[in-house]
Amino acid sequence: MSTKHSKAAEAYLKDEKVVERHDRTFFGVREKRDRMAQALPEWENLREAASQIKRHTATHLADYLELFEKNAQKNGVHVHWAQDADEYNSIVYDILSQHKVKKVVKSKSMLTEECHLNENLEKRGIEVIETDLGERILQMMKLAPSHIVMPALHVHREAIGDTFRRLIPNFDEIAATYRVLDGSIVEKNDPTFLTFVARMHLRQQFMEADAGMTGANFGIAETGDVVVCTNEGNADMSTSIPKLHIVSMGIEKLIPNYEAMAVFQRLLARCGTGQETTVYTSHFRGPRPGGEMHIVLVDNGRSSILGNEEHWQTLKCMRCGACMNTCPVYRRSAGYSYTYFIPGPIGINLGMLRDPHQYHDNVSACSLCCSCDNVCPAKVDLSSQVYRWRQQLESLGHANKMKKMMSGGMSYLFNHPKVYTGALRLSPAANWIPGPLMNLKLNPWAYGHQMMKFPKKSFHQIWKTIKKEA
Numbered sequence: 001m002s003t004k005h006s007k008a009a010e011a012y013l014k015d016e017k018v019v020e021r022h023d024r025t026f027f028g029v030r031e032k033r034d035r036m037a038q039a040l041p042e043w044e045n046l047r048e049a050a051s052q053i054k055r056h057t058a059t060h061l062a063d064y065l066e067l068f069e070k071n072a073q074k075n076g077v078h079v080h081w082a083q084d085a086d087e088y089n090s091i092v093y094d095i096l097s098q099h100k101v102k103k104v105v106k107s108k109s110m111l112t113e114e115c116h117l118n119e120n121l122e123k124r125g126i127e128v129i130e131t132d133l134g135e136r137i138l139q140m141m142k143l144a145p146s147h148i149v150m151p152a153l154h155v156h157r158e159a160i161g162d163t164f165r166r167l168i169p170n171f172d173e174i175a176a177t178y179r180v181l182d183g184s185i186v187e188k189n190d191p192t193f194l195t196f197v198a199r200m201h202l203r204q205q206f207m208e209a210d211a212g213m214t215g216a217n218f219g220i221a222e223t224g225d226v227v228v229c230t231n232e233g234n235a236d237m238s239t240s241i242p243k244l245h246i247v248s249m250g251i252e253k254l255i256p257n258y259e260a261m262a263v264f265q266r267l268l269a270r271c272g273t274g275q276e277t278t279v280y281t282s283h284f285r286g287p288r289p290g291g292e293m294h295i296v297l298v299d300n301g302r303s304s305i306l307g308n309e310e311h312w313q314t315l316k317c318m319r320c321g322a323c324m325n326t327c328p329v330y331r332r333s334a335g336y337s338y339t340y341f342i343p344g345p346i347g348i349n350l351g352m353l354r355d356p357h358q359y360h361d362n363v364s365a366c367s368l369c370c371s372c373d374n375v376c377p378a379k380v381d382l383s384s385q386v387y388r389w390r391q392q393l394e395s396l397g398h399a400n401k402m403k404k405m406m407s408g409g410m411s412y413l414f415n416h417p418k419v420y421t422g423a424l425r426l427s428p429a430a431n432w433i434p435g436p437l438m439n440l441k442l443n444p445w446a447y448g449h450q451m452m453k454f455p456k457k458s459f460h461q462i463w464k465t466i467k468k469e470a
Helices: 004-012 016-038 043-059 061-074 086-100 110-115 115-125 135-139 156-165 171-180 191-208 235-239 258-272 304-305 311-318 322-326 328-333 344-356 355-366 372-377 383-396 403-414 419-431 459-469
Strands: 078-082 103-106 127-130 211-214 218-220 225-229 244-250 280-284 292-298
Touching: 004 328, 004 355, 016 258, 016 322, 016 328, 043 061, 043 311, 061 078, 061 292, 078 086, 086 110, 086 115, 086 244, 086 292, 103 156, 103 191, 103 235, 110 115, 110 244, 115 127, 127 135, 135 156, 135 191, 135 225, 156 191, 171 191, 191 235, 218 258, 225 235, 225 258, 235 280, 244 328, 244 344, 304 311, 311 344, 322 328, 322 344, 344 355, 344 372, 344 383, 372 383, 403 419, 419 459
Parallel strands: 078 292, 103 127, 103 211, 211 244, 244 292
Antiparallel strands: 218 225, 225 280
């Protein structure tokens, strides 16, 4: 069994201050989510409604897709269908090349990350500018997102400031403008100042762009609308200035109508960031005057997931990131330790559905605490799915030999009471073994743990004594 995740996590854990900050930051978001949930008496009813809506839509997906296409076309939108990532990238490039596009401004979209759209367009001479602040920072630093909602929260402001100074050509000019407007001398890496720099830099990109691209949080079948939720307004800027708007939408993002949308709108931001709602909830029904709007509906394995009886529920995920914020493994090992581009509990399952041989190492990045199930707004059974994947590692040829041997030993011990009782009586002898011998590298338990002190009497012995006295 591969140890890619555990090795990457081990390297990350060496810097205790960084780990503590990452853990504290994301659990803080989890706590905000809890406060929002507790403020709504109907919270669990909303979660159940969201789960049932997603189940209904998934089991009637073909009908709703046809309805969505029909209504979107009525609104003057061009609708395209992509079976896989290659077809999707080809469709997008063809649209852009027909309009002689040289620069695209792009709102955050995990689907484009999944299909490697940026790399494909840049290879063909089209400049792609991420406009979500976190995504833009990572793009300039040549890094991938480490979280699906807060992609650059792990990056410190000092690194952001250094990156801006190196890569934004008119940085000094923007800084001078800020000093004139603010009238004070600011700290070198003051967050407000760096945000102003990013805003001025991106404003220029919006003005120069030939096309805008967005993802889609929801597609409304009844009306043909696309709904995009952001906190920065970058999706609106990406679509209101360029005349060409391309929407990238996974087919699982479809919901029946605006009544269903009301349920998800109340859950999404509360679960993802601890807000009552996102700052901007933008509804795109048709092209701007004199412009064009295209929607590319992407399958890329989603139909296969729908046909998977044990794992189809991953399609209910609305990508809020709540499972990552609560996951003790993600919080302590961070996003880059996972080998699939989406980390955390949902990423473990999506990676295995994509390629179980390539991403099987992530399956061990779970304590099975089930906290992810408890916070998921659509009640995806994330931990149960991870457990089921673990049971399949043997048939996939990726079971850990050491764990198999240990499991065999434990099975023998628990199925032979006399051996088990004898082992319990002998266990206190381990207390006399010198610590250095117990905490060798050969003993994985020694990493991050102190060997336990065995009690003089086992629970069984104490229980028998109590029974006799009673």
